[in-house]
Amino acid sequence: MSKDLPTEDLLIRMQRDLKRTQKKKPEEVRWGMVIDIAKCIGCHACTVACVAENKLPPGVVYRVVLEEEVGQYPAVRRRFVPRPCVHCQNPPCTKVCPVTATYKTEQGAVIVRYERCIGCRYCLVACPYAARTSDFREWYTANTPELEGRILGRQGAAKGYELHPAAEYGQKWPERNGGSPVGNARKCHFCLHRLQVGMLPACVTSCVGRATIFGDRTDPNSLVFEMLGSPRIFRLKEELGTQPSVYYLK
Amino acid sequence: MKNDRYFKVLVVLAVIGLVLGSFGVIKTLLYGKHATDLGSYVPWGLWVAVYLFFLGLTAGAFLITILTYVFRVKIFAPIGPLSAFTVLVAIVCEVIIISFDLGHFARAYRFLINPGWYSMIFWMVVFTNAMIVIYALECYFLLRKDLVQWSKEEGRPGQWLYRFLSFGKTEFTEEDEIADHRRVRTLSILSLPVGLIFYGLNGAIFAILLNRPLWNGALTPLLFIVTALLSGGALITLLTYLFRIDDALVHYLGHVVRFLLVVFLFLQFVQFFVGYRTALPITRASLDIIAFGPYWWVFWVVHLLLGSAIPLYLLAAHHTSAKAVAWACFLIVITFIAVRLNFVIPDQAVYKLEGLEATFYHHRLRTTEYFPNLTEWLVSLWVFSLGMLAFLLGSRWLPVIAAGKGEEAHV
Numbered sequence: 001m002s003k004d005l006p007t008e009d010l011l012i013r014m015q016r017d018l019k020r021t022q023k024k025k026p027e028e029v030r031w032g033m034v035i036d037i038a039k040c041i042g043c044h045a046c047t048v049a050c051v052a053e054n055k056l057p058p059g060v061v062y063r064v065v066l067e068e069e070v071g072q073y074p075a076v077r078r079r080f081v082p083r084p085c086v087h088c089q090n091p092p093c094t095k096v097c098p099v100t101a102t103y104k105t106e107q108g109a110v111i112v113r114y115e116r117c118i119g120c121r122y123c124l125v126a127c128p129y130a131a132r133t134s135d136f137r138e139w140y141t142a143n144t145p146e147l148e149g150r151i152l153g154r155q156g157a158a159k160g161y162e163l164h165p166a167a168e169y170g171q172k173w174p175e176r177n178g179g180s181p182v183g184n185a186r187k188c189h190f191c192l193h194r195l196q197v198g199m200l201p202a203c204v205t206s207c208v209g210r211a212t213i214f215g216d217r218t219d220p221n222s223l224v225f226e227m228l229g230s231p232r233i234f235r236l237k238e239e240l241g242t243q244p245s246v247y248y249l250k
Numbered sequence: 251m252k253n254d255r256y257f258k259v260l261v262v263l264a265v266i267g268l269v270l271g272s273f274g275v276i277k278t279l280l281y282g283k284h285a286t287d288l289g290s291y292v293p294w295g296l297w298v299a300v301y302l303f304f305l306g307l308t309a310g311a312f313l314i315t316i317l318t319y320v321f322r323v324k325i326f327a328p329i330g331p332l333s334a335f336t337v338l339v340a341i342v343c344e345v346i347i348i349s350f351d352l353g354h355f356a357r358a359y360r361f362l363i364n365p366g367w368y369s370m371i372f373w374m375v376v377f378t379n380a381m382i383v384i385y386a387l388e389c390y391f392l393l394r395k396d397l398v399q400w401s402k403e404e405g406r407p408g409q410w411l412y413r414f415l416s417f418g419k420t421e422f423t424e425e426d427e428i429a430d431h432r433r434v435r436t437l438s439i440l441s442l443p444v445g446l447i448f449y450g451l452n453g454a455i456f457a458i459l460l461n462r463p464l465w466n467g468a469l470t471p472l473l474f475i476v477t478a479l480l481s482g483g484a485l486i487t488l489l490t491y492l493f494r495i496d497d498a499l500v501h502y503l504g505h506v507v508r509f510l511l512v513v514f515l516f517l518q519f520v521q522f523f524v525g526y527r528t529a530l531p532i533t534r535a536s537l538d539i540i541a542f543g544p545y546w547w548v549f550w551v552v553h554l555l556l557g558s559a560i561p562l563y564l565l566a567a568h569h570t571s572a573k574a575v576a577w578a579c580f581l582i583v584i585t586f587i588a589v590r591l592n593f594v595i596p597d598q599a600v601y602k603l604e605g606l607e608a609t610f611y612h613h614r615l616r617t618t619e620y621f622p623n624l625t626e627w628l629v630s631l632w633v634f635s636l637g638m639l640a641f642l643l644g645s646r647w648l649p650v651i652a653a654g655k656g657e658e659a660h661v
Contacts, residue, residue, distance in 0.1 A: 047610070059290065059614030066605035083603065092460050098372035099360035118360055119283070119353015121293035122371050128461035130602050133290035134353065136283050136614050183282055183353030236603075240460050 010210045010223065014200055017215040017222040022198055024216070030108045031190050032217030033204075034227040035082050036249040039211035042067060042080035049206030050084075053191065055166040057176070058138040062131075062188035063203050082212065084203060085110060085131040085188035086236060086244030093123040093132065102185065108245050109190045111169065114180035123185050128240055132187045137178075167193050190214075217245070256492075257642060264639035271632025274625045275350075283353055287623040289614035291606075292598040296622035297351040299590040300630045303481070304344035304637070305452055305474075306586060308381070310482025311336040312445045315388065319438035325502060328495050331392040331653040333486060335644055337385045343637035345378060350629055370455040377448040384444060388437040389650075390415075391430040396649030398422040408647055449475045456593075463525070463533035464597040473517050480510040481586040484561075484579035491576035493651055504575035508565040511582065515558055532600050539596040544618075548588045557585030595620065 021029055042065055050056070050063045063084040070077045087110050094102050094110060101116035102123055124132045140162055144154040165173040165181060170193040176182060191201035199205075204214045215224035227233070232249040277285045288295050311333035317323040318330040326333075349355050366372045398419050401412035453474030456465035487503040490496065522541075525533045540549050561578035568574035599617045601607050613619055622630075644650060 059612040061610045061612075061615065064606070064609035066603060067608055068605045081605070095368045096366075096370065096459075098366045098369040098375065099357070099364045100366045101360070101364070116357070116360055116364055117354065118357045120351070120371060121353070122369070122455075124290055124293040125462070125598070126459050128602060130291060130606055133615070134283070134288075134293055136286075136288070137281065138284070138612075138614065178282060180354075237461070242460070 010213065011200070011205060013223050014204065014213065014215055017219065017224070018195070018198060018200060020221070021216040021219060024219075027106045028218065029216045030218045031087070031195075031245060032108070032215065032224050032228070033084070033087075033190070033246045034213040034224055034233070034249060035246065036209075036211045036213070036227075037079055037081055038232075038249065039209040040065070040080040040082060040207075041209050041211075042078075043208055045206045045208055046082055046203035046212065049202040050188070053166065053194075053202035054168055055162060055164075056186075057135060057162060058140055060133045060135050060138075060186050062133075062186070081236075081248070082203070083129060083131065083236070084190075084246060086129055086242075086246040087188075087190065089243035089245060090241060092126045092128065092240075092242060096122045096126045098122065105192075109192060110187070111189045111192065112185055112187060114169075114173070114184050117180070117184040119183040119185070121185060128237055128242065129244075132185050135182050135184055135186050137176075137182045139176075169193060170196050257646065260638065261642055264635045264642065267631050267635025268639065271628045271630075271635055274628025275632050277625050278350055278629055285623075285625040287613075287620055287626065289616060289620060291601065291615060291617045292595065292620040294351075294594055294598065295620060296591070296626045296630060297347050299587060299594045300633065301344055301348045301351070302452070302590040302594065303587050304340045304347065305449070306478040306481035306590075307340040307485050307583075308337045308344070308482060309445075309449055309475075309478030310480075310484065310486040311340070312441065312449075313479055313483060314486055315438050316442055316445070319435050320442055325499060328654040329486065329490050329499065331389070331650045332489060332493065332495075332645070334385055334389040334392055335648070335650045336486065336489065336641070338382070338389055339637055339641045339644065341378065341382055341385065342640070343633050345382075346636070347630065347633045350633075370451060370458060374448075374451055374455060377444060377451055380444050381441070381448055384437050384441045388434055388441070391433045391437070393649050393653050394419075394430055395422050395427055396653045400649060411647065446475070449478050461532075461602055462597050463530060464521070464536045464593070469517065469521065473514075473521070476510060476514050476517060477586075477589065480507065480514050481583060481589075483507045483510055484582035484586075488576055488579040488583060491572055491579075493645070495651070495654065497572040500572040500575050501569060504565055504569050504578070507575075507579060507582065508562065508569070511558065511562055511565070515562075532602065535600040536596045539599050540592050543596070543599075549592055552585050552588040553592065556581055557588060558582075 044065050047061065047063050047065055051061065054062065056062065063082060066081040066083055068079050068081060070079055087108060089108060091104055091110050094104055098120060099116055099118055101118070102110065102112045104110050119134070121134055124134060139158065141154050141158045144157050146154050163175050165176055168181070169189065173181065191199070194201060201214055204212045213224050213227050215222040217224050217228060219225055227249065228247060230249055233247050234250060235244045235247055286295065314326050314329055314333035315337070318326045349358070352358070361372065361375050394416070397412050398416045399422065400406055401409060401416045402420065403409070406412070450471040453471030456462065457467060457470035459465055483503065484507050487500060487507055490503060491500045522537060525537045561581045564574045564578035599620065601617055607617070
């Protein structure tokens with residue numbers, strides 16, 4: 001019996017690609033994502049997985065699934081376009097930051113230094129993809145009664161989930177109050193904290209249609225590199241010259 | 251001020267505004283941006299509009315000081331010190347309101363240690379500080395002679411203040427006066443490039459943004475300079491009338507304001523004409539929000555009727571009446587917040603990606619639902635009241651009017 005499976009799940013292939021990438025020098029890696037919209041079924045699992053992974057508060061979302069109607073009745077179709085931060089190679093958002101809190105890493109991911117961000121929200125206004133959100137200190141448990149004892153009240157409920165921010169950027173953030181990431185601009189960071197430990201981004205692993213492909217786009221053996229050669233490839237708002245690292249397949 | 255009763259009424263109004271507004275200020279300090287109705291798709295709202303409003307108010311005074319002390323136009327000399335003081339008060343209000351808008355004001359020191367050289371906001375901070383320093387010094391050197399004199403007048407109320415502001419100087423010689431006017435002229439010359447960059451730069455903050463149809467373009471910085479000169483010019487004209495400095499000067503300034511109003515309306519017409527004729531969907535959508543959106547009356551009634559048509563009629567048909575000119579300028583100034591709101595919000599109020607409105611429901615992720623909440627209005631009221639009180643007390647206790655008398659001789 002052969003050791004190889006007759007067909008291989010794309011996740012296994014991407015995981016293998018990621019292991020190979022970890023052996024490379026960081027400056028030689030360029031992260032890229034390809035989203036096959038023909039495979040996206042609009043289940044929003046990636047949105048939910050991202051919210052759960054990063055413990056995003058109400059009103060903060062890194063990855064949404066846009067729903068577009070194409071054509072006119074009766075020749076009408078619906079298509080779904082997941083939109084994470086597209087991690088522009090020529091990002092308009094980093095140039096406008098007055099305190100260099102947001103920048104493009106050498107691997108091509110656009111990230112935010114929370115402790116430096118002053119919350120002017122200029123980057124939110126500058127992003128042509130509306131991919132940034134501001135943390136307005138909202139709570140899912142805002143209307144949960146303040147009860148102690150046997151019944152789990154607001155404090156208990158909040159402590160179980162949203163009081164402690166996720167380890168974004170591989171850092172431990174203080175309890176949610178007035179400090180970061182509250183008041184900051186927040187955005188998709190390609191789940192850098194997961195990549196650091198050899199895990200694929202949450203939106204990739206949660207995609208039931210395997211529509212989201214992720215990896216090092218400079219690695220000729222990677223799946224993402226393979227996909228980039230497709231004639232179906234396109235990028236959002238290409239005419240703006242922002243050169244996103246997130247590509248789409250028609 | 252023509253009448254002491256008006257002064258007292260205005261001081262009382264300012265104090266009431268400060269007390270009421272302090273509720274909004276306290277709420278903002280406690281809860282941050284949570285206390286506002288802002289969201290991620292409309293991240294800039296009323297406070298940015300008020301910031302731009304104050305920016306405009308500084309410009310007219312800037313124009314006057316430039317004309318007086320750089321180009322030596324003697325007719326404006328009596329309002330030189332008042333103008334410099336107005337710039338100073340308006341610019342401080344501008345800084346205060348925009349500080350409230352920051353998510354982490356305590357990190358403002360980051361501007362110094364992590365400067366973003368490519369950011370327009372970074373340069374805005376640099377040039378705002380430059381303007382504050384220039385106008386604080388200019389104001390001081392214009393007032394110093396009178397401050398020294400007032401510090402020596404026995405029985406004058408607030409003598410300790412004048413002694414303090416004189417920094418121990420008891421004699422003010424003719425040489426001192428010449429030296430101070432030389433300094434004022436040098437500072438005014440310096441303020442010319444600094445001020446033009448400052449106003450243009452504030453326009454550039456918006457103009458450089460991709461995918462912002464109403465903001466993006468070379469017209470925006472120019473529009474900013476014209477709108478600033480218009481609203482600021484109207485304010486100075488109004489103040490010249492209120493402080494009964496010179497009615498002839500009010501007429502002269504009225505002509506300037508009328509010209510600026512016509513230029514501004516023409517530029518606005520160009521913006522609408524090009525926008526509608528280009529017919530890009532997002533451009534049309536933004537313009538439709540201004541003209542036919544839920545707040546259409548802000549554009550048609552507040553801006554065009556009250557802030558443009560009536561003032562234009564008064565400035566054209568009754569330009570010989572100082573009172574009519576003052577009324578026209580008053581209308582321009584108070585309705586200018588509508589112009590600023592219609593600049594800041596409609597562009598953001600259009601979803602920049604198709605389908606974005608249906609993706610994730612939360613009131614912070616909507617565009618059409620933004621309307622400044624009570625906290626935002628109260629904070630704005632607090633800053634307006636603070637500015638008004640500072641201006642009223644300054645004009646009463648500092649020699650900003652007295653220093654202008656006979657100023658022509660030094661220009």
